[in-house]
Amino acid sequence: MLELKGITKKFGGKTILDNINLTVTDGKILTIVGPSGAGKTTLLRCISGLASVDSGQFLLDGKAFDPASNRDNDAVIGVVFQDYQLFPNLTVRQNVTLAPTMVLKQSAKDANEEAERLLKQLDLGDKADLFPYELSGGQKQRVAIVRALAMHPKLLCYDEPTSALDPDLRREVQQIIVKLRDEGITQIVVTHDIPFAEAIADQMLRVEPKN
Structure with missing residues (x-):
């Protein structure tokens, strides 16, 4: 609370x-x-x-x-920004796994498994290797949500x-x-x-x- x-x-x-x-x-x-x-x-x-x-x-x-x-x-506390703030030079998978590996010190294997689970959960399982410019606005929004969830925030x-x-x-x-x-x-x-x-x-x- x-x-x-x-x-x-x-x-x-x-x-x-x-x-x-x-x-x-x-x-x-x-x-x-x-x-x-x-x-x-x-x-x-x-x-x-x-x-x-x-x-x-x-x-x-x-x-x-x-x-x-x-x-x-x-x-x-995770944040999903209005403009998504995805890294344009990184794939969806890399956008999702970057912070967990750098901040939470997760192994690449664990971070990738978590990313795959969350992407599938939000119907993005086939988008992991695409870049942000290849996504629709709604897909970018969902990737931003997955990226935030990958940090296991309380809020x-x-x-x-x-x-x-x-x-x-x-x-x-x-x-x-x-x-x-x-x-x-x-x-x-x-x-x-x-x-x-x-x-x-x-x-x-x-x-x-x-x-």
Whole structure:
């Protein structure tokens, strides 16, 4: 369980996040919704350790936790970025196995076996040796999810996972996120897509821009 207590973040004297209190329950989906500029992505960046907070506290399973300074954060909180951030010069398999071998120190054999299992799980078993440019947008999205899952995170975060997808692919991503919840994976989804958020959410946080 992840708890946020009094999380505040400012940029240039402007308060973006103001005293956010939140509990993310294990095995559930939290969606964060709101208009552009409301701080959705900033909150996700703070949770994932990509940005530090000005004040407040994070608790992970009841213990103080600082995402921005935790050396093993990649194995605690995974992030699926809006633009996927796949390495264009690496195959799908190499994209998935790079971090487990370098950060988790998995053997190449174990990392490859895990990659094959996860790729098959998300219907990408025949894409392992392709490069990102050979994939559709929906396939890139799924590879990004597999890459995050390969690190065995306690929490998986998504930044606008449906923003560039057509309705069919949107439904596909929705099904994947719900399936992962059914497997016990805790997830946080930042989105401007309210119907999508309502369809997957166990909890929903609405954020509004600060004046």
